[in-house]
Structures are given as structure tokens and as C-alpha cells.
Amino acid sequence: MSQRELGDLDWALSDLGASLEFPPTPDLAAAVTARLGEAPATAPADRRPRGWLAGVLRLPGWRRLALAGMVAAVLAAAVLVASPGTREAVARRLGLRGVEVRIGEPPPPTATTRPSNRLDLGLGEQVTLEEARRRVAFPVLVPRVGALQRPSAVFVNQAVPEGGRVDLVYRAQPGLPASRFTDVGLLITQFRGQPTPEFIKKVTGMGLVEEVTVAGEPGYWFSGEPHFFTYRDAGGTFREEQTRLAGNTLIWQRGELTLRLEGEISKPEALRIAESMR
Amino acid sequence: MGETESVEGRPLDDQELVEQARGGDARAYEALVRRYQDLAFRTAYVIAGRTADAEDAAQEGFVKAWYALSRFRTGAPFRPWLLAIVANEARNRRRTGRRQDDLALRVAEDRPSGDAAPSPEAAALAIEQRRLLLAAVGRLGEADRQVITCRYFLELSEAEMASALGCRPGTVKSRLSRALERLRVVLAEQGGGPLRASKLRGGER
Numbered sequence: 001m002s003q004r005e006l007g008d009l010d011w012a013l014s015d016l017g018a019s020l021e022f023p024p025t026p027d028l029a030a031a032v033t034a035r036l037g038e039a040p041a042t043a044p045a046d047r048r049p050r051g052w053l054a055g056v057l058r059l060p061g062w063r064r065l066a067l068a069g070m071v072a073a074v075l076a077a078a079v080l081v082a083s084p085g086t087r088e089a090v091a092r093r094l095g096l097r098g099v100e101v102r103i104g105e106p107p108p109p110t111a112t113t114r115p116s117n118r119l120d121l122g123l124g125e126q127v128t129l130e131e132a133r134r135r136v137a138f139p140v141l142v143p144r145v146g147a148l149q150r151p152s153a154v155f156v157n158q159a160v161p162e163g164g165r166v167d168l169v170y171r172a173q174p175g176l177p178a179s180r181f182t183d184v185g186l187l188i189t190q191f192r193g194q195p196t197p198e199f200i201k202k203v204t205g206m207g208l209v210e211e212v213t214v215a216g217e218p219g220y221w222f223s224g225e226p227h228f229f230t231y232r233d234a235g236g237t238f239r240e241e242q243t244r245l246a247g248n249t250l251i252w253q254r255g256e257l258t259l260r261l262e263g264e265i266s267k268p269e270a271l272r273i274a275e276s277m278r
Numbered sequence: 279m280g281e282t283e284s285v286e287g288r289p290l291d292d293q294e295l296v297e298q299a300r301g302g303d304a305r306a307y308e309a310l311v312r313r314y315q316d317l318a319f320r321t322a323y324v325i326a327g328r329t330a331d332a333e334d335a336a337q338e339g340f341v342k343a344w345y346a347l348s349r350f351r352t353g354a355p356f357r358p359w360l361l362a363i364v365a366n367e368a369r370n371r372r373r374t375g376r377r378q379d380d381l382a383l384r385v386a387e388d389r390p391s392g393d394a395a396p397s398p399e400a401a402a403l404a405i406e407q408r409r410l411l412l413a414a415v416g417r418l419g420e421a422d423r424q425v426i427t428c429r430y431f432l433e434l435s436e437a438e439m440a441s442a443l444g445c446r447p448g449t450v451k452s453r454l455s456r457a458l459e460r461l462r463v464v465l466a467e468q469g470g471g472p473l474r475a476s477k478l479r480g481g482e483r
Contacts, residue, residue, distance in 0.1 A: 009458055009461065009462060009465075010458075012407070012408075012411055013411065013415075013426065013429075013430035015404075016385070016408045016411050016412060016415075016430065016431070017430040017431040017432075017433065019385055019386045019405075019408055020383050020384070020385060020412070020431055021383065021384045021385070022319075022323060022383060023323065023329045023332075025315055025316045025319040025320070026319065026333045027315075028311055028315040028318070028319065028333070028336055028337050028340060029308050029311040029312045029315060031337050032307075032308070032337055032341055032344070033304055033307070035337075035341050036304045036307065036341070036344055177420060177421070178421070223370050248369075248370070264369065266370060266371075266372065267370070
């Protein structure tokens with residue numbers, strides 16, 4: 001596009017913006033203020049992790065769940081950790097095997113990002129679904145929802161974690177908007193979770209963590225600001241995966257498998273896909 | 279205004295209000311909400327596409343931001359931080375398969391449409407051109423439409439656009455230029471040439 005055309009378009013869009021009518025803004029101030037009384041925003045020093053977590057995690061059934069002794073969903077006690085640049089960070093190990101969730105400020109972004117326009121997120125070796133099934137020691141599940149039965153690409157990594165993992169990658173398509181960083185619309189990771197060491201670490205800042213049930217088994221729904229995932233690499237060290245700053249993520253347990261589904265999709269949509277996996 | 283003004287009678291800036299709100303001052307926070315409710319609601323509307331969802335998202339975003347204030351970095355700009363939270367709430371309310379026409383922005387007119395009173399030809403042309411341009415924006419994919427809307431209709435800064443769109447600040451420019459490129463293609467397909475913006479301005483440059 002020529003500079004001239006660009007200038008015209010730029011001008012015309014600004015002109016349009018100035019003449020646009022948005023729907024009238026409702027009086028949010030009153031509604032918001034009415035809801036603030038529920039719990040004052042106390043200073044960081046006054047906060048107890050449990051109270052803060054209760055607020056952030058929105059877990060009405062949390063205690064009941066723990067008491068029920070559902071092994072996979074029992075939560076370890078909250079641990080207050082201090083890390084540089086983090087006034088307040090609370091780590092909590094959720095009961096999903098092979099997953100640790102840390103709630104705190106996300107790490108500063110690194111300078112390098114992968115090029116977009118790729119389906120290969122550095123997940124491992126690209127193989128066919130059949131080949132992936134031969135290579136790992138667990139039954140590979142696939143969603144049974146429409147076009148999702150056929151992943152755009154399948155990756156297998158036999159080294160990490162122990163027992164291997166399989167990633168199903170779906171190109172962005174109608175109903176599956178592209179991730180903010182790649183052309184991927186949906187990513188489903190599955191591996192046989194070990195109680196320790198964790199394979200996935202997840203750091204979420206503003207995001208919400210909600211407990212959910214997927215086909216009768218426990219899971220967690222992460223929404224909010226991008227979540228930062230780190231994976232344990234073959235050498236045993238955690239590596240940050242900048243490419244997978246997730247929009248929304250569902251992590252859940254299916255028998256001995258731990259599954260993670262990530263995409264810019266809504267919670268009901270994610271649950272529907274997760275429930276359909278066979 | 280009371281506590282939301284300083285002793286000199288000058289309105290408190292964002293940082294001062296944020297500091298007070300962090301101390302538990304709900305009135306200071308209310309002042310922030312009033313200051314940014316238009317921006318929050320419109321941003322949410324652009325993303326969620328429905329007024330009810332936008333209202334819900336903006337309200338929830340403000341409430342969540344209040345509870346997250348202790349984690350707000352002192353000295354950081356409040357607007358992009360708030361927008362990130364609100365935009366995310368809006369994204370979570372976005373329904374899959376949403377139709378473009380849910381987002382019903384309208385080009386303002388001086389007189390209601392259908393009014394028989396003659397208006398100057400130039401004004402009518404300008405309104406028509408704006409409508410065509412708005413229609414073209416509406417035909418873009420969601421990502422393109424949002425980046426253009428954030429830039430031109432909400433007049434967000436690059437940092438704010440990154441927050442609202444959930445992308446890195448460094449990618450905002452390239453996303454915008456790609457979106458403009460595609461908008462130009464849509465305009466060409468729509469007919470009427472590349473916009474004839476110069477006519478809107480009342481003549482060739």
C-alpha cells in the first residue's frame with residue numbers, strides 16, 4: 001500500500017472513530033462499589049495467603065473437595081514464597097499429577113520468541129497419530145468433536161516426561177481463534193502424570209484458577225492474563241516456554257493421564273472438547 | 279469529589295488514587311472506575327460484542343482489579359493494567375460463532391436517517407463513506423477488526439492495545455499494518471476504490 005493510500009486510510013479511520021456511537025456506558029461505578037464491601041483490598045503485608053487465595057481462586061467447594069479426600073485433588077498447604085521482584089507469590093501444588101501451579105507475578109518476558117506462522121512449537125518430533133500411539137506407553141486420547149478428531153499435526157516426545165508425551169496441534173479455524181503468538185488454534189498435551197517430579201509448572205499472575213470436573217475427574221481452568229508454562233526438559237531443568245503463553249487453559253486428570261488443553265476458547269467449549277476425548 | 283481531590287483542589291491523578299485505593303479507600307477506587315468506565319466498557323464491547331456481556335465483563339474486571347491492587351506495580355500506568363483485566367474478562371465472555379453484526383457501532387448522524395430534510399451533499403457523502411468504511415471493518419476477521427478498533431475507535435496507545443489484545447507491545451504495529459492491508463483489500467472488493475478518503479477531506483491533496 002502506498003504511503004498516500006495508507007495516509008488516507010489512516011485519516012479516514014480516525015474520522016470514522018470520531019463519529020462513531022458506542023452503546024451508552026452503564027453506570028459501573030455504583031455497581032462496582034457495591035461489590036467492594038465484600039472484602040477490603042488490604043495491604044499486601046496484611047494478607048494471609050489463604051485469604052488471598054480464597055479470593056483469587058474462587059473456590060466455594062474447595063474445602064469440601066479436600067475433605068472428601070479425592071486423592072487427585074487434595075491440595076497441599078499454601079506456601080508463601082519470596083522471589084525477586086515479587087512482593088507476594090503463593091505456590092500451591094494442585095493435586096493433578098505432574099502439575100505444579102504457582103500463583104504470582106509472571107516472569108519478565110525473554111527477548112526471544114519463536115517466529116509465528118508455525119505449527120511446530122518445538123514440541124518434539126512430528127509424527128502421525130498412529131505413530132505417536134506406537135511410541136508412548138499410554139493410550140492417546142483424541143477429541144470426538146467434529147473436525148477436532150483430526151489434529152493438524154501430532155508431536156511426540158518420548159524423553160520428557162518419563163513415559164513420553166503427545167501433543168495434538170490444531171491450526172486456527174472457525175471457532176478456534178489463533179493463539180496470540182502462533183497460528184495454533186488449540187493445543188492438547190497429554191502425558192502419564194507422575195506424582196513427582198512435576199512436568200508442568202504453571203505460573204499465573206492475575207489469572208483465575210477454578211476447579212472443574214471433567215468426565216467426573218478433577219481439573220482446573222485457568223483464565224486471565226497469559227499463563228507462563230515451564231516444562232521439565234530432558235536434563236531435568238525447567239525451561240520456560242514463551243511460545244505457549246496461553247489464553248485459557250484446562251488441565252485435568254483422566255485416569256493415569258494428565259491432559260492440558262490450551263486455546264483462546266471459552267470454558268464451556270474447553271470442557272466440551274475435554275469431555276469428548278476418547 | 280471529597281477525597282478524590284487533593285488539597286490544592288486538583289483532581290488526583292491515577293497513581294494517587296491507586297495508592298489510596300490500595301489502602302482500602304473504596305471512594306478513591308470509585309473515582310478510578312468513573313474515570314475509566316467508558317474506556318473499559320467500550321473495550322469490553324469491542325471484544326465481547328454484546329452490551330450485556332460488555333457490562334458484565336467491565337464490572338467484573340473492575341472488581342477483580344480492586345482485589346488485585348496489592349499486586350499492581352507502584353508507578354506503573356493504571357490504564358493498560360486495567361484494560362488487560364477487562365479485556366480478558368471480555369474474551370472469556372465472547373461466544374464462539376459470534377456474528378460480526380453483534381457489534382453494532384453506528385455512524386453518528388446529525389439528523390435521523392429517513393429524514394426528508396435535505397442535507398448538504400458533502401455531509402451525506404461523508405456519512406455514506408463512513409458507513410462503507412465501518413462495513414468494511416466489520417468484514418475483517420476478528421483479530422484485524424479488534425486491532426483497528428482499538429487503535430482508531432478507542433484511540434488506545436500501543437501499550438494499551440497490547441494489553442487489550444493480549445499481545446506483546448512489540449507486535450502491535452505489525453498487527454495493525456497487516457490489518458490495514460487487509461482492510462484495503464476488503465475496501466477494494468467492496469467497490470468504491472480505496473476509500474476515496476481524499477473526498478472525505480473535501481478534495482485531493
